[in-house]
Amino acid sequence: MSSTELPGVRAVAAAVSPAVSAVGAAEGEELRSVALPGLTLTVRSRPPERTGLPPALYVHGLGGSSQNWSALMPLLQDVVDGEAVDLPGFGDSPPPDDGNYSVTGHARAVIRFLDAEERGPVHLFGNSLGGAVATRVAAVRPDLVRTLTLVSPALPEIRVQRSAVPTGLLAVPGIAGLFARMTRDWSAEDRTRGVMALCYGDPARVSESGFRAAVAEMERRMELPYFWDAMARSARGIVDAYTLGGQHGLWRQAERVLAPTQLVYGGRDQLVSYRMARKASAAFRDARLLTLPDAGHVAMMEYPEAVAQAFRELLDERGGS
Numbered sequence: 001m002s003s004t005e006l007p008g009v010r011a012v013a014a015a016v017s018p019a020v021s022a023v024g025a026a027e028g029e030e031l032r033s034v035a036l037p038g039l040t041l042t043v044r045s046r047p048p049e050r051t052g053l054p055p056a057l058y059v060h061g062l063g064g065s066s067q068n069w070s071a072l073m074p075l076l077q078d079v080v081d082g083e084a085v086d087l088p089g090f091g092d093s094p095p096p097d098d099g100n101y102s103v104t105g106h107a108r109a110v111i112r113f114l115d116a117e118e119r120g121p122v123h124l125f126g127n128s129l130g131g132a133v134a135t136r137v138a139a140v141r142p143d144l145v146r147t148l149t150l151v152s153p154a155l156p157e158i159r160v161q162r163s164a165v166p167t168g169l170l171a172v173p174g175i176a177g178l179f180a181r182m183t184r185d186w187s188a189e190d191r192t193r194g195v196m197a198l199c200y201g202d203p204a205r206v207s208e209s210g211f212r213a214a215v216a217e218m219e220r221r222m223e224l225p226y227f228w229d230a231m232a233r234s235a236r237g238i239v240d241a242y243t244l245g246g247q248h249g250l251w252r253q254a255e256r257v258l259a260p261t262q263l264v265y266g267g268r269d270q271l272v273s274y275r276m277a278r279k280a281s282a283a284f285r286d287a288r289l290l291t292l293p294d295a296g297h298v299a300m301m302e303y304p305e306a307v308a309q310a311f312r313e314l315l316d317e318r319g320g321s
Contacts, residue, residue, distance in 0.1 A: 023092040023220070024213060026070045031092070036112050041085055042066070042092035043113075046073045048081040054146060054321055055119040056080035059110060061128025061154070061298075062234050063195070065091030067217065068127060072300045075308035079315060080123055085113060087130070089230030101233035103129070103241040103250070107136040111144065120144035123311075124259075127151040127300060128271065129238060132250055139253035147318065148284075149262040149311055152272040152297050155250050155280060156242040188219040201268035201296035254283040261287045262314045264307055266295030288314060 025031050025044065034041045044066035056076065058069040066084035073082050086093035087106050096105065110133060114120045124145045126134030131153025138145040192215045196203040206214070221227050241250055261284040265277040274291070281289045290310040292299050300307045315321070 039088050039096040044084040046077050049078045053081045056082040056123040058084035059126040059130030059134050061130050071304040095226050102237035103132050106133045110137050114144050121146040123147045125149045128154050135254055138259050139256045142258045145259045148259045151264040151300050152269050188215045192218045199297045201294050262310050264290045264299050266299050267293035269297045271297045
C-alpha cells in the first residue's frame with residue numbers, strides 16, 4: 001500500500017457516481033472523457049486556430065480543475081493545440097482505482113494520458129501541485145516535454161509560510177473530516193470567498209460573473225462524496241514529496257529537467273513563497289523567471305495576459321515550436 005492509500009479506498013471509488021450538476025465549460029471549450037486502465041480523466045480542450053500547431057497540456061493545482069486554465073487557453077490557441085486535464089479525483093475526473101494521490105501517482109496519470117493519446121512531446125504547464133507533477137513528468141520522461149511552464153510550483157520549502165499551514169494540515173489523518181464537519185453550515189459563497197482570499201493577490205479582480213461561476217463549481221464539488229478524501233490524500237502526497245530525498249526529491253528532479261523552463265511567481269502568494277523564485281531559477285538548468293508583484297497563487301487566472309506573453313517569448317527563443 002502506498003503512503004497515500006488508505007484502507008477501503010476501492011469501496012469509496014466504487015460508489016462515486018452521484019447525480020451532481022454538470023461541469024461548466026466556457027464558450028468555445030469542449031469536454032471529453034478518456035478511459036485508461038485504473039482511471040478515467042476528463043479533458044478540457046479549445047480547438048486551435050489552425051491545424052498542425054504543437055500540443056500543450058495544462059495541469060491544475062490542489063483543489064482546482066481544468067477550469068483554472070480557461071482564462072489562459074484562448075490567449076494561446078493561435079500558437080498551441082491546448083488541452084487541460086482534471087487530475088484523478090478533481091474536476092470531473094473520478095478517483096483512481098488504486099487511491100494513489102501522491103505526486104508520483106498524479107504524474108503517472110499524466111504520463112499514461114500522454115502515452116495513450118500519443119500527443120507528446122507537449123508544452124507542459126503546471127500550477128501549484130500541478131507544477132510539482134509537471135516537474136516530475138519532465139524529469140522522468142523528457143521525451144514527453146517540449147517546454148515547461150510552472151506557475152507557483154509546489155516545490156519543497158524549508159520554511160513554509162504561516163498562511164500555507166492550514167492547507168498542509170489537511171494532510172494530517174482525520175483533519176479533513178473534522179474540517180468538513182466544522183464547516184458543514186458554510187455556504188458555497190463563503191467557501192468560495194475564502195478560497196479566493198487565499199489564492200488571489202487581489203480577489204477584487206474577479207468579476208461578478210466569474211465569482212458566480214466559481215460558486216456554482218464549489219456547490220458541485222461539495223456534492224461529491226470523495227471531495228475531502230481527494231483533497232486530504234493529495235495534500236498528504238505533497239507533504240510526502242517535500243520529505244522525499246535522494247534522486248526522487250523534487251529539487252533533485254528539477255535539476256534533471258532538460259526542457260526550457262518558464263517560472264512564474266506572485267509577490268502576494270500565500271501558499272508558495274515568493275522567495276522560492278530564486279532557488280527555482282538556480283535549480284532548473286534552462287530557466288526564465290517572470291515575477292508578478294501583485295499576483296497571488298494563480299497568476300494564470302489573475303494575469304493571464306502576462307503569463308501568455310512570457311510563454312510566447314519562450315516559444316520565440318525556441319524558434320516558435
